[in-house]
Amino acid sequence: MIKKKQSIIMNNNKNIYFYLTLLISISSLAGALGGFFASERFFQKKINELEIFQDNFTSKNKILQDSTQSSLLEEDQSVVKVVQENAPAVVSIVITKDVPKLDSFFNDPFFNQFYSGNQDETETETREIGGGTGFIIDSSGYIITNKHVVDDLKANYTIMLNNQETFEAKILARDNFLDIAILKIEGKDLPIIKLGDSENLQVGQTVIAIGNSLGEFSNTVSKGIISGLKREVEAGNSLGQTEILEEVIQTDAAINPGNSGGPLFDLKGNVIGVNVAMAQGAENIGFTIPINQIKDIYKSVKETGKIVRPYLGVRYLIVNEKIKEKNNLLVDYGALILRGNSRDELAILPGSPADKAGLLEYDIILEIDNEKITEKNNLAKIIRKKEVGEEIELKILSKGKEKITKTTLEESDF
Numbered sequence: 001m002i003k004k005k006q007s008i009i010m011n012n013n014k015n016i017y018f019y020l021t022l023l024i025s026i027s028s029l030a031g032a033l034g035g036f037f038a039s040e041r042f043f044q045k046k047i048n049e050l051e052i053f054q055d056n057f058t059s060k061n062k063i064l065q066d067s068t069q070s071s072l073l074e075e076d077q078s079v080v081k082v083v084q085e086n087a088p089a090v091v092s093i094v095i096t097k098d099v100p101k102l103d104s105f106f107n108d109p110f111f112n113q114f115y116s117g118n119q120d121e122t123e124t125e126t127r128e129i130g131g132g133t134g135f136i137i138d139s140s141g142y143i144i145t146n147k148h149v150v151d152d153l154k155a156n157y158t159i160m161l162n163n164q165e166t167f168e169a170k171i172l173a174r175d176n177f178l179d180i181a182i183l184k185i186e187g188k189d190l191p192i193i194k195l196g197d198s199e200n201l202q203v204g205q206t207v208i209a210i211g212n213s214l215g216e217f218s219n220t221v222s223k224g225i226i227s228g229l230k231r232e233v234e235a236g237n238s239l240g241q242t243e244i245l246e247e248v249i250q251t252d253a254a255i256n257p258g259n260s261g262g263p264l265f266d267l268k269g270n271v272i273g274v275n276v277a278m279a280q281g282a283e284n285i286g287f288t289i290p291i292n293q294i295k296d297i298y299k300s301v302k303e304t305g306k307i308v309r310p311y312l313g314v315r316y317l318i319v320n321e322k323i324k325e326k327n328n329l330l331v332d333y334g335a336l337i338l339r340g341n342s343r344d345e346l347a348i349l350p351g352s353p354a355d356k357a358g359l360l361e362y363d364i365i366l367e368i369d370n371e372k373i374t375e376k377n378n379l380a381k382i383i384r385k386k387e388v389g390e391e392i393e394l395k396i397l398s399k400g401k402e403k404i405t406k407t408t409l410e411e412s413d414f
Helices: 002-089 109-118 292-304 321-327 379-384
Strands: 090-100 124-136 142-145 156-160 166-168 170-174 181-184 206-213 217-236 242-251 263-265 271-278 286-290 316-318 335-337 364-368 391-398 401-408
Touching: 002 090, 002 124, 002 206, 002 217, 002 263, 090 206, 124 206, 142 292, 170 292, 181 292, 206 271, 242 271, 242 379, 286 292, 364 379
Parallel strands: none
Antiparallel strands: 090 124, 090 156, 124 142, 142 181, 156 166, 170 181, 206 217, 206 263, 217 242, 242 286, 263 271, 271 286, 316 335, 335 364, 364 391, 391 401
16 A cells, blocks of 8 residues: 555656646746747847938938038039120130241241341231230120230230130220229120129139130139138239239139139129239149229229329338338338339329328328228228329328328329
């Protein structure tokens, strides 16, 4: 009996063990399956989130790319529009002149050392000797260009339009202070360029130049930015003549020989300046005369047939710290009235407004209408802002004493 009971107990224990093992196995399997499905759901969720993030990133990146491309496209479209609308009013200036007719044999430098006197130089022929650019600002044919483009009084100047139509040009005025000239052709309903405003230009602003590059490639377009404002540069030509250009615009838009006199545009298609010079020995450094300096010149030429500009009538040297110390002067600013190097370069022009005001050589003009005269704000710049017939007040340092005098500006005839 006892053995039988023990057998029954052992069998029961085995059954219990079996069921426990089975239960544990089932639980483990269930747990594993639960964990698997839970993990799968977790990772699937993460994968979905990653896909959503990737989609969002791709979408935002595409929007950014589209926006950038759209922005670039808009600028390109603006440039193309400016060129298309204004190129017809940008003209090439062809310079021709009667020169001695010498064949290649007589032109040989070696030959000319011995036989140049035997060649008859009275026979001439018309040759093209140069070129430049200009632009039409009035439908009746008024054209702006640089003075140095048309400064040869013995040359002939022909205007060629974009459609190859040609006109003989008449030089109405050459400005002796700014490198600007006003030309006229006889035409009707000619394409024109709108004059803009150069007062509020910004460094970094996009600009477009159009010109007759190298005198060969008409309506060449270059694009760049404004690199600097209110520069002062000394410009020279091949003849060694130089002039000081004040408050010019510096740009990296390519300006080549032949571009002189061409327009510089903003993205709205308004001309903001006249291209005048490029820096020698450097790349992408060009200079442009602001259009606001030219508007009054054009207006005066159109109304009177000449450039009407006020003048004071003194030759002067701007005083600075160095000149003050070297000459024991009392001030380090102002315009010191001095004669030139030759006897005919008088300090004060007889009969001029300065002469009538009683100014003397070695006087220093300190202020005009309470505006201080300095290297950056010189006398010529101040006078250019005045009108013919306007009375001005001068603050003078004369023989060590300050005094105030007045005079009326008159029209310059030079």
